[in-house]
Amino acid sequence: MTLATAPPRDRAPSPAPRRRRAGARTFVGVGTVAVVGYLVLVPLAYLVWGALSDERGITFAGFRRAYADSQLGGVVGDTALYVAGSTLVAVACGTLMAYAHVRTDAPFRRLFFLSSIIPLALPSVAYVPAWIFLASPDIGLLNRMSDAVLGVTPFNVYGVGGMMFVQGIHSTPLVFLLMSAAFRSTDASLEESAQTCGLGRAVILRRITLPLVRPALAAATLIVAVQSLESFEVPAMLGLHDGVYVLISKIYFLMQQYPIDYQATGALSLGLLAVATVGVVLSRRISRGAAQTVTGKAFRPRRIRLGRMRGAVGALTLAYFAVAVLAPVAILVYASLLKTYRTPSLSTAGFTLDNFSAVLSSGTTLTAVRNSTVLGLGAAVVVMALSAFTGWIVVRSRSRAATAVDALAFTPLVIPGLVLGLGLAFVYLRSPIPVYGTLWILLIAYVTRFLPYGVRYANTAMQQVSAELEDSAVVFGASWWTTMRRILLPLARPGLIAGGLYIVVVSFRELSSSILLYSPGTEVIGVRVFEQYQEGSLTSVAAMGVLLCAFLGVLVTALVAVAGRLGVDLD
Amino acid sequence: MLHVQDLIIDYAGGGRRARAEDAVRAVDGVSFDVAPGQLFTLLGPSGCGKTTTLRSVAGLESPSGGSITIGDRLVYSAAENVDVPADERRLGMVFQSYAIWPHMTVAKNVSFPLELAKRRARPSRAEIRARVEKVLAVTELDAFADRPATKLSGGQQQRLALARALVIEPQLLLLDEPLSNLDAKLRESMRMELKRLQRDLGLTAVYVTHDQVEALAMSSVIAVMNGGKIVQMGTPREIYERPNSRFVADFIGTSNLLPAVVAGAGPDGTSVRAGHAVLRSADRVDAASGADLLVSLRPEDLSLAPHDPAAPPAGDNELAGVVTARAFLGEATEHVVRVGDRSVRCRSNPSLSIEPGRDVTVRVAPEKVRLVPLG
Numbered sequence A: 001m002t003l004a005t006a007p008p009r010d011r012a013p014s015p016a017p018r019r020r021r022a023g024a025r026t027f028v029g030v031g032t033v034a035v036v037g038y039l040v041l042v043p044l045a046y047l048v049w050g051a052l053s054d055e056r057g058i059t060f061a062g063f064r065r066a067y068a069d070s071q072l073g074g075v076v077g078d079t080a081l082y083v084a085g086s087t088l089v090a091v092a093c094g095t096l097m098a099y100a101h102v103r104t105d106a107p108f109r110r111l112f113f114l115s116s117i118i119p120l121a122l123p124s125v126a127y128v129p130a131w132i133f134l135a136s137p138d139i140g141l142l143n144r145m146s147d148a149v150l151g152v153t154p155f156n157v158y159g160v161g162g163m164m165f166v167q168g169i170h171s172t173p174l175v176f177l178l179m180s181a182a183f184r185s186t187d188a189s190l191e192e193s194a195q196t197c198g199l200g201r202a203v204i205l206r207r208i209t210l211p212l213v214r215p216a217l218a219a220a221t222l223i224v225a226v227q228s229l230e231s232f233e234v235p236a237m238l239g240l241h242d243g244v245y246v247l248i249s250k251i252y253f254l255m256q257q258y259p260i261d262y263q264a265t266g267a268l269s270l271g272l273l274a275v276a277t278v279g280v281v282l283s284r285r286i287s288r289g290a291a292q293t294v295t296g297k298a299f300r301p302r303r304i305r306l307g308r309m310r311g312a313v314g315a316l317t318l319a320y321f322a323v324a325v326l327a328p329v330a331i332l333v334y335a336s337l338l339k340t341y342r343t344p345s346l347s348t349a350g351f352t353l354d355n356f357s358a359v360l361s362s363g364t365t366l367t368a369v370r371n372s373t374v375l376g377l378g379a380a381v382v383v384m385a386l387s388a389f390t391g392w393i394v395v396r397s398r399s400r401a402a403t404a405v406d407a408l409a410f411t412p413l414v415i416p417g418l419v420l421g422l423g424l425a426f427v428y429l430r431s432p433i434p435v436y437g438t439l440w441i442l443l444i445a446y447v448t449r450f451l452p453y454g455v456r457y458a459n460t461a462m463q464q465v466s467a468e469l470e471d472s473a474v475v476f477g478a479s480w481w482t483t484m485r486r487i488l489l490p491l492a493r494p495g496l497i498a499g500g501l502y503i504v505v506v507s508f509r510e511l512s513s514s515i516l517l518y519s520p521g522t523e524v525i526g527v528r529v530f531e532q533y534q535e536g537s538l539t540s541v542a543a544m545g546v547l548l549c550a551f552l553g554v555l556v557t558a559l560v561a562v563a564g565r566l567g568v569d570l571d
Numbered sequence B: 001m002l003h004v005q006d007l008i009i010d011y012a013g014g015g016r017r018a019r020a021e022d023a024v025r026a027v028d029g030v031s032f033d034v035a036p037g038q039l040f041t042l043l044g045p046s047g048c049g050k051t052t053t054l055r056s057v058a059g060l061e062s063p064s065g066g067s068i069t070i071g072d073r074l075v076y077s078a079a080e081n082v083d084v085p086a087d088e089r090r091l092g093m094v095f096q097s098y099a100i101w102p103h104m105t106v107a108k109n110v111s112f113p114l115e116l117a118k119r120r121a122r123p124s125r126a127e128i129r130a131r132v133e134k135v136l137a138v139t140e141l142d143a144f145a146d147r148p149a150t151k152l153s154g155g156q157q158q159r160l161a162l163a164r165a166l167v168i169e170p171q172l173l174l175l176d177e178p179l180s181n182l183d184a185k186l187r188e189s190m191r192m193e194l195k196r197l198q199r200d201l202g203l204t205a206v207y208v209t210h211d212q213v214e215a216l217a218m219s220s221v222i223a224v225m226n227g228g229k230i231v232q233m234g235t236p237r238e239i240y241e242r243p244n245s246r247f248v249a250d251f252i253g254t255s256n257l258l259p260a261v262v263a264g265a266g267p268d269g270t271s272v273r274a275g276h277a278v279l280r281s282a283d284r285v286d287a288a289s290g291a292d293l294l295v296s297l298r299p300e301d302l303s304l305a306p307h308d309p310a311a312p313p314a315g316d317n318e319l320a321g322v323v324t325a326r327a328f329l330g331e332a333t334e335h336v337v338r339v340g341d342r343s344v345r346c347r348s349n350p351s352l353s354i355e356p357g358r359d360v361t362v363r364v365a366p367e368k369v370r371l372v373p374l375g
């Protein structure tokens, strides 16, 4: 064998041998895990502790008070009804739209996209009041119109029915996005082969298409149900008016009492948290299974010709767009131009910009705008920085901790904003760290709540960067930190920017954890709108809503532009 | 130059809860040496551990046993608890996917490795520019220096990956299937190009491929790997002509492998019985009469003639058979001949053409009859 002789074995190796150094990589990795763990676990721990402890030690008195409450049966019943109803509305509308959009030649394709994206710029604090203008029993436009024509006032946005409808319509875009992806990724050739066997269209839909997307459908259903369970705005604005309580508003109600029964509130929150956790864990499990049903081939599903149905589907699309987007926005703009609200007519008499000038000259409101801006930008920067390193640990490090870190970073998804607020209040009322009553506690809340979104964007962005690009930099002498700074972060930057924009958007919409954590001077926009609503100045609410929507509209447009180049799903 | 000893690499098992017994042993006790100026090839089927071996030389994988010495520098040793990080090994590497940084220009891709040098060792700006220009000229990329690196053709990207690896003038160049993403024609010309560069610049290189033609054409030494182990190591000629196992014979080029039994051994070779025929081979084996082994007959070593009924019955080193298929390949004709219950492929001068169905005699010289141990 013509092989070289081995180099002499008994020589002193020239540079001193070393183990891999514990450098920046270890430092940043451990630091990230510590920060994420602190943010996520500490409020949960305090929540449990707050629910279980009093001066004398561990007690179940809070649980007893919370769950033996004679009204609780009614609350749970209403919650179930509301969640089921709103989920049904969202899943039915969203799935139908997704099917029409992906699998048929329905007209107005652009409109589908718009109706899925515009609601991102319509925060609940503006959207819900819009529906009050449209369908409240006394001032609602729809009631006034039907009263004039038919002499009846059938619509009532207050109460469980109205809550179901508004929450359902507001969640529809999420279902639409999830189900569009599912319809797009299941193989249309299965349907086509069924068609060649002579099966009718309805049979194919029922026997082939629906079973194929059933896992995605189940996952979407659970996600939307958890969202309904956790969302605060709709129950607070539409339920409390007539004394209808669901779990989340019951918790809020308990927090407004004096003295606050922290144990009972904590106990109730833990119950809500448990239900939400079951929902989220189930949906993740289901969608993990669903990922395997797609074949991975890129196919252009052939669109089904609707024929004469096309007109009807087009009309339905227009109607949906009118109801879900156009009417609420129009009535909001209309109301914002009036000093005192009156039912719309053709006259423009009394139109005034007073509301806007009042909004823009109110010191508290301007403070709120400033606070929201600071918090939005701060949360975006902090979350994306954390997410970049979390994403690196999850996607790249091959560390055994990766799965745990991933699960940890996604945990806030199951914590309702209000419950997180409660947990943080528990923590920082008792902690020596003086952040209670400052913007810092809100920043902590926002960073925790929005961490999962940031991590999702960062993971997607980093998965798209081939690991060999980093390996090559390392081989050519780049340290871990240089590789991060010169290779991975620049290549993942569009995704990180999109994530940051998304977080600014959701920060400006935030109400449910701010409502428990703000104090005078640290109001945010959501809180300010909610206060105006509680004071009954609906036209100011409308004016602030219009401004907020316009601002978010600009941000969302930028987000769509960035994310569109990136292929990130905006859910 | 490179000395790898008893290298062992385990991957933690897949699945969500990693357990020790799930661990995959990707590389299982690999040892080899590469002399300066050699092009050493790791050849083997997909998944045999070639990339893993190469990456651990670069420092990108953490082995669990063995040692690696580059030049006179011990970079990894399980026993002595040494593991020099990848960024301090200063090797050149060409990745299978090229791994060209898409956010940099062509010139920037090449200068980046130079800029990464520790401050003391970093060349001056002017020197960096000069070296980049030189290496871009060598790889014929000078016309594209200011282009974004993504706007290059496949062959140009491959040359850029090579330029980037060469610019740091590494002691050792690692190449992981650098040609596998190119189309057949380009692959052939780049193969020559790469070989020329390696020889002209006097580079020492470890080359990974699963393409035996590439390996035979380029290498100084080939190590054939299977299942995480090196099964045979030698010059291309040795590997091609004296495969030491069925696996190697099968993997290196097309070969006819026939089961045979040792019939007798003499000082000038061995005679074996394959089917009804007796074959004399120049190979000597230390197996007793009656031992089973394999006979390897290269298609191009077989000569084919129409059967002549007048001739005496088949003698030694002659196989009688029937042509079952014929293919004209341009530079050769290939006949498939049924001998007993086996098919044998024969490659002959394109002028020879025998219709399927005809009886033929296949002849082979004793020194072309290769005996391969079973296994």
Ligand SMILES: Nc1ncnc2c1ncn2[C@@H]1O[C@H](COP(=O)(O)OP(=O)(O)OP(=O)(O)O)[C@@H](O)[C@H]1O
Residues within 6 Å of the ligand: B011, B012, B024, B025, B026, B044, B045, B046, B047, B048, B049, B050, B051, B052, B053, B210
């Ligand atoms: N990150 C990993 N985790 C677990 N197992 C791995 C990992 N990478 C590789 N393996 C396994 O190690 C073995 C060797 O892989 P390796 O990439 O070295 O193969 P290869 O010889 O380069 O193959 P190819 O020609 O396909 O590139 C394979 O069985 C592979 O499944």
Ligand SMILES: [Mg+2]
Residues within 6 Å of the ligand: B050, B051, B052
């Ligand atoms: Mg490989």
